Amino acid sequence: MTTNAPEPRWLDPQEQWAWRAYLDANRLLWERLDRDLDERSGLSVSDYEIFVRLSEAPDRTLRMSQLAEQVVHSRSRLTHAVGRLERAGLLVREDCPDDRRGVLCRLTDAGFAALEAAAPVHVTGVREHLFDQMDAEDVAVLGAVMDRVRTRLRDL
Amino acid sequence: MTTNAPEPRWLDPQEQWAWRAYLDANRLLWERLDRDLDERSGLSVSDYEIFVRLSEAPDRTLRMSQLAEQVVHSRSRLTHAVGRLERAGLLVREDCPDDRRGVLCRLTDAGFAALEAAAPVHVTGVREHLFDQMDAEDVAVLGAVMDRVRTRLRDL
DNA sequence: AGAGCAATATTGAACCTTCAATCATCCCTT
DNA sequence: AAGGGATGATTGAAGGTTCAATATTGCTCT
Numbered sequence: 001m002t003t004n005a006p007e008p009r010w011l012d013p014q015e016q017w018a019w020r021a022y023l024d025a026n027r028l029l030w031e032r033l034d035r036d037l038d039e040r041s042g043l044s045v046s047d048y049e050i051f052v053r054l055s056e057a058p059d060r061t062l063r064m065s066q067l068a069e070q071v072v073h074s075r076s077r078l079t080h081a082v083g084r085l086e087r088a089g090l091l092v093r094e095d096c097p098d099d100r101r102g103v104l105c106r107l108t109d110a111g112f113a114a115l116e117a118a119a120p121v122h123v124t125g126v127r128e129h130l131f132d133q134m135d136a137e138d139v140a141v142l143g144a145v146m147d148r149v150r151t152r153l154r155d156l
Numbered sequence: 157m158t159t160n161a162p163e164p165r166w167l168d169p170q171e172q173w174a175w176r177a178y179l180d181a182n183r184l185l186w187e188r189l190d191r192d193l194d195e196r197s198g199l200s201v202s203d204y205e206i207f208v209r210l211s212e213a214p215d216r217t218l219r220m221s222q223l224a225e226q227v228v229h230s231r232s233r234l235t236h237a238v239g240r241l242e243r244a245g246l247l248v249r250e251d252c253p254d255d256r257r258g259v260l261c262r263l264t265d266a267g268f269a270a271l272e273a274a275a276p277v278h279v280t281g282v283r284e285h286l287f288d289q290m291d292a293e294d295v296a297v298l299g300a301v302m303d304r305v306r307t308r309l310r311d312l
Numbered sequence: 313a314g315a316g317c318a319a320t321a322t323t324g325a326a327c328c329t330t331c332a333a334t335c336a337t338c339c340c341t342t
Numbered sequence: 343a344a345g346g347g348a349t350g351a352t353t354g355a356a357g358g359t360t361c362a363a364t365a366t367t368g369c370t371c372t
Contacts, residue, residue, distance in 0.1 A: 009279075011287070018298050018302065065350060075351065076331075100336080123165075127164065129308070130305060142174050146174065150181040240358090255320080257321070258367090
């Protein structure tokens with residue numbers, strides 16, 4: 001009888017190095033973007049992403065479930081986040097006409113203004129800290145890899 | 157007189173696509189790894205990383221500040237996390253002989269056993285969900301980019 | 313030596329996320 | 343049309359993270 005738990009294929013040194021760089025860069029980048037945006041505009045990056053999706057939707061309105069899907073949040077998390085933003089007057093919730101279970105979420109003018117104020121800060125940060133460190137080829141590779149990972153995990 | 161706030165260089169469509177893929181893949185990947193590891197070994201990925209660093213250190217011991225640096229956590233966050241793990245008996249804190257301000261953190265045998273149990277689960281997940289989606293060239297590019305981003309943000 | 317400043321680590325409160333439970337509505341099947 | 347399961351959204355509690363304040367010790371300069 002041999003061991004029951006088969007050894008996994010461990011990461012080779014190159015993979016380990018890449019994985020740690022990825023983890024570290026992630027945390028540092030997110031922390032930096034979040035802090036900067038919050039300081040200069042009072043929004044978190046998570047809030048910002050919610051606003052972006054709403055602002056792109058027809059009538060600046062989306063159902064909670066669609067919004068949750070787009071920003072990759074759990075429903076519960078989105079409910080809490082939207083509750084806070086609604087209290088701040090940046091969006092409103094309305095009954096969904098087609099489906100009585102549904103709730104529509106609409107960006108208010110104040111919310112749109114907040115987004116417009118935040119956008120330059122955020123984009124400048126993303127460019128400076130991430131895209132300025134890459135050439136076009138890097139961007140293509142990163143995008144392709146992440147798109148593959150995302151798609152696969154989504155339909156798992 | 158012209159506008160005071162200069163327009164930032166916005167992201168072009170390729171960059172925007174890459175950025176969103178990156179954000180989404182990040183969240184999905186982290187969520188998946190965290191949930192799987194927690195279910196099968198009771199550890200979060202954050203805990204796991206702490207254990208990895210301690211296990212690699214001489215005498216399985218590091219100072220809090222060094223550990224915080226290595227896992228890219230704030231000191232406060234690490235204090236709370238280590239407090240929980242100490243209560244669980246997976247590590248212990250000791251006075252630092254050289255520097256009375258310092259605190260040494262040492263992985264216990266129970267902690268090392270927990271790490272050994274968790275490692276195959278974690279590595280399998282990372283491989284399956286991330287590295288199996290990349291070829292060697294992708295790994296090199298991702299590693300190089302993230303290393304650059306990390307280094308730059310660290311000494312900012 | 314001692315004053316003043318920097319670094320180490322912790323604390324508690326506020327805040328956010330996660331998780332399981334709940335309620336209402338819709339859809340499918342018979 | 344009624345039962346039963348799936349879907350949409352929310353709730354509250356538990357747990358984790360962040361932030362500002364604090365205490366302690368070390369370092370430097372005169």
